[in-house]
Amino acid sequence: MKKNILIIPGDGIGQEVTTWGKKVLEKIGENYGHEFSFDEAIMGHTAIEATGNPLPDETLAKAKASDAILFGAIGHIKYDNDPSAKVRPEQGLLKIRKELGLYANLRPILLFDELLDASSLKPEILQGTDILFFRELTGDVYFGEKNRNEDNTFASDLMNYHRYEVERIARKAYDAARTRNKRLCSVDKANVLETSRLWREVVQEIAKEYPDVETEHMFIDNAAMQLVKNPKKFDVVLTANLFGDILTDEASQIAGSMGMLASASVGDGTGFFEPIHGSAHDIAGQNKANPLASILSAALMLDISFGLQEEAKAVTNAVAETLKAGWRTGDIANAHTEASKVLGTQEMGEKVLA
Amino acid sequence: MKKNILIIPGDGIGQEVTTWGKKVLEKIGENYGHEFSFDEAIMGHTAIEATGNPLPDETLAKAKASDAILFGAIGHIKYDNDPSAKVRPEQGLLKIRKELGLYANLRPILLFDELLDASSLKPEILQGTDILFFRELTGDVYFGEKNRNEDNTFASDLMNYHRYEVERIARKAYDAARTRNKRLCSVDKANVLETSRLWREVVQEIAKEYPDVETEHMFIDNAAMQLVKNPKKFDVVLTANLFGDILTDEASQIAGSMGMLASASVGDGTGFFEPIHGSAHDIAGQNKANPLASILSAALMLDISFGLQEEAKAVTNAVAETLKAGWRTGDIANAHTEASKVLGTQEMGEKVLA
Ligand SMILES: CC(C)[C@H](C(=O)O)[C@@H](O)C(=O)O
Numbered sequence A, B: 001m002k003k004n005i006l007i008i009p010g011d012g013i014g015q016e017v018t019t020w021g022k023k024v025l026e027k028i029g030e031n032y033g034h035e036f037s038f039d040e041a042i043m044g045h046t047a048i049e050a051t052g053n054p055l056p057d058e059t060l061a062k063a064k065a066s067d068a069i070l071f072g073a074i075g076h077i078k079y080d081n082d083p084s085a086k087v088r089p090e091q092g093l094l095k096i097r098k099e100l101g102l103y104a105n106l107r108p109i110l111l112f113d114e115l116l117d118a119s120s121l122k123p124e125i126l127q128g129t130d131i132l133f134f135r136e137l138t139g140d141v142y143f144g145e146k147n148r149n150e151d152n153t154f155a156s157d158l159m160n161y162h163r164y165e166v167e168r169i170a171r172k173a174y175d176a177a178r179t180r181n182k183r184l185c186s187v188d189k190a191n192v193l194e195t196s197r198l199w200r201e202v203v204q205e206i207a208k209e210y211p212d213v214e215t216e217h218m219f220i221d222n223a224a225m226q227l228v229k230n231p232k233k234f235d236v237v238l239t240a241n242l243f244g245d246i247l248t249d250e251a252s253q254i255a256g257s258m259g260m261l262a263s264a265s266v267g268d269g270t271g272f273f274e275p276i277h278g279s280a281h282d283i284a285g286q287n288k289a290n291p292l293a294s295i296l297s298a299a300l301m302l303d304i305s306f307g308l309q310e311e312a313k314a315v316t317n318a319v320a321e322t323l324k325a326g327w328r329t330g331d332i333a334n335a336h337t338e339a340s341k342v343l344g345t346q347e348m349g350e351k352v353l354a
């Protein structure tokens, strides 16, 4: 198989972690006889510094021309503390999602038994948890019209959904539920929001096409609670952009750390693969970041964009083996971990490669 | 002291639990020589059934005339499954919040040591947690203009804030932080939302008036994660209506159960006190609901609306004693609880009264 892969390291720890996602892809290419060629492009704060634009035209052109994209992270503390900044790193990420039509963000909450202890939740609550989130990614209050009045006394963002936006992601989520435990939970706030009421109506309609899948509707406040109380009850979770952002970060604690979670954004064309963790500037460049989420993002790419299930499985297994052998990065170590087993980004990456 | 208290039981388990909040207030009145007089009114599904209106004029008039309101719960499954219903129970609650100017919703996450085990979080993660949420309650996407186009292919809700709305709740939260551990965490999504950027700007300004309080700004996705990972790091949390709805339900798992959490809504006039749990129709009328959140709501009323700290303390102590003696309702019992110690609503209420 011949594929062009674009690497966009982005900001903060993005560079360090994508290095290892890429190395794993190279190794898979060698071992399984695929021709993966790589290119690199800039985005976010890094791109603002270099060009003034968080998503330079060149990056977008390369992205559109590639078969799949491995992305690192975005964001910089400088803008977070300056709410009036007009140009912001996140605009690059939001724009590429929109331009590539990446309307479905898949976030599997994969629990490695070895990490049961790394979570703040009790092991008996966690054991057996396996959730696949479908977060809508190109609509909602993220992309609605924004306003600020002249004297800065009022600001607004339009939360909104079109019927077709809900339909297409709902179908993807139901299709996935069919291949899993056949349960789908749609999360909204239909007791308050008109957007959610439309969301719920559409999901109720699509549900009729999938009589073999059991559908539940849950309010977002309740879902945020149930996810901590009893995560095992969820199989596929389908939700809007904002609610999905919140729930999946919360769910990262099920997997023990944000450093473990990969995500796949798909839609009309090229797929986009990224860890759900952020740019973590506080530890950037210190060889401390956990490269596993980037490596698992590479596995998702092999599986979802290239249909290479065996190769994807090989990567996930390598991660599981490494954890089984006791190796940890700081974020997934706990009080019982021997100091000698706690590795830096590079050493962890090498263990998985081996 | 002479006070008129309005009881609004609302829907589902509301009737059962407010009965006990009221009994506790009566008992405090007797013991401390206060003249508490009570009236009752309807709201929500109950009111729709009786009058067609989720907030009848009579209820609103009584509410405005009272010194404080003890509310039960709202909602009914019938409307949840019918997204196109025009009249909905929740409209009653939203309208009374707006009409009474209840812009600040205080939700203390009080952890009783006896319930450390009832939580899905590890005891060592929980121990020492003490959070006070300030949730803005009369603005945000809850009250912004709602739209649905004619052919039902589009829906929207306007997320918005006015500067004065942020200022007044920020001041209340900072005032509270001063009397506590002097740390305030403001939660928003300023990397994406214009509304959040205004929110952050205003909080940054108000922060200057409180140099003795340490301010942190956190994105909602990160906050939802940190709340599970390390709840102890929070003291006062200040946030918008929607984010507060989500975070406080999530935080209920810190206290072991939603059945334990009380809330106070205050603002321009009469205070409004309610459990954060919902109407729980699945257990309504079965003597299963936990009355402690309603009893603790009564304690908040004594403290916040009437300034009766000693009386409030007496109620909280009675709850703590009851838990210490081993009594539990089903929601806060665990595998180690003896069956004989698991009580119904009424029996639990009586233990606390005694
Ligand atoms: C960086 C930010 C814009 C982004 C989002 O909110 O979508 C991130 O939190 C994510 O979840 O991918």
Ligand SMILES: CC(C)[C@H](C(=O)O)[C@@H](O)C(=O)O
Pocket (backbone or CB within 6 Å): A191, A192, A221, B074, B075, B090, B093, B245, B276
């Ligand atoms: C019933 C509902 C409208 C309400 C809300 O979302 O505010 C409830 O969840 C709450 O938290 O008080």
